Amino acid sequence: MDKITINLLPKEIVTQELDKAKKNLLTKIAVILLVVLIVATSAILAARIFQKQNLDSLNNQLAGLKSKISALKDQEELTFYLKQRLTTINRLKSDQDQKATQSYNLITALTPATAKISRLSLDKNNNIILTVEIPDVYVMQVFFENLISPKINQGKISKVRADSLSKTPSDTYRADLTIFTQ
């Protein structure tokens, strides 16, 4: 069964009551917003005071540490000098920096025992200018293969240029080579 509701209040009173309710709601909202703003402002101010204290304490700590470290100047200098010097020595002693010795070792290792080096020069770029006497064609083939095969020379030779190749009166071969190292 449907409910039947009957409002017997006069229309003017209903309108007044509605207005009053709206007014109350607006007042409540305004007061709540004001209170929230005041509370937020207080919280921000409290946070600022807390931050200031925190910062002051950190600054004091920092000043203490600075004076402590200034007193350890001897240790700092010593560690700095030692570290810097060891880094330089490590770099200079590294294989990368000892290329001339490496190039020389490489060539002497790649030259067959029966071939005779008659001249070997290393220039500033560690390229090798080599004059070698080779007893026969077979040894020459082995030697050239050693020089040009990256598997044998471990990729340390980028290019080999034969400047001259001649046969000597003693039936040996004489080769002038420029070897470019990597």
Add this chain to the structure above:
Amino acid sequence: MKIPSLPLLQKYRGYLGWPLASIIISLPLLVLVVIPQIRGLIATYNQINEAKNQVNSLKNKDAALESVNLDSYRDNLNLALAALPLQRDLPSSLDQILSLLIQNKLQLSEINFTNPNSSQPANGTKEESYQIKLGVVGQPTALRNFFNQLKDTPQVMKLTQLDISGERGDLFNAEVTINSFYQAPPQLSDNLFQEVEGLSSQDLELLSKLQRTVPAQVTVPATPLGPRGKSDPFK
């Protein structure tokens, strides 16, 4: 002049009391207090973070420096200075080269010195070197041993140029250019926050190697003692 009536304002006059008061109080509070304080809050937060980082960095540095054993570091620095002197140490370089030549039964036919970097002022930022040019005669294997042992001399030396000729039977004539290195003391930065770099495993390995190769009596005095003759043979 007649002011026009505002019927809407008249109608809602009763509603505006508290909201208006709220706006009048809130606006100055927001503009004059809340917004500047929030800006300050952010700026101080950044300052605190920066200060925290600085404190941590200095604490680490302090701990690192406190753990430094001055005596041991001085000994290690002496070893490093024997390997890479503060200035040209020609007698020591020559001594080590001649020892190697004798050890490998190589003959010294000539020797001279040049200093490619003599015109540059020593500032310690980079190593400098002078050249020792040698004329050497000997067996090829002896030469190879000499070059390889040169890498392991106490003082840092490097073979830079080489010219070998084998015109004398089994003996080779070699013109060898060796660079001997030195480095002036570096300038320590005034920056307190500069990190202290500890010794790496590579450094420790180098130090133990130097301990084996550098003669025990080598110590480098802070200031030269007594008359030492001509300090720079190039001048």
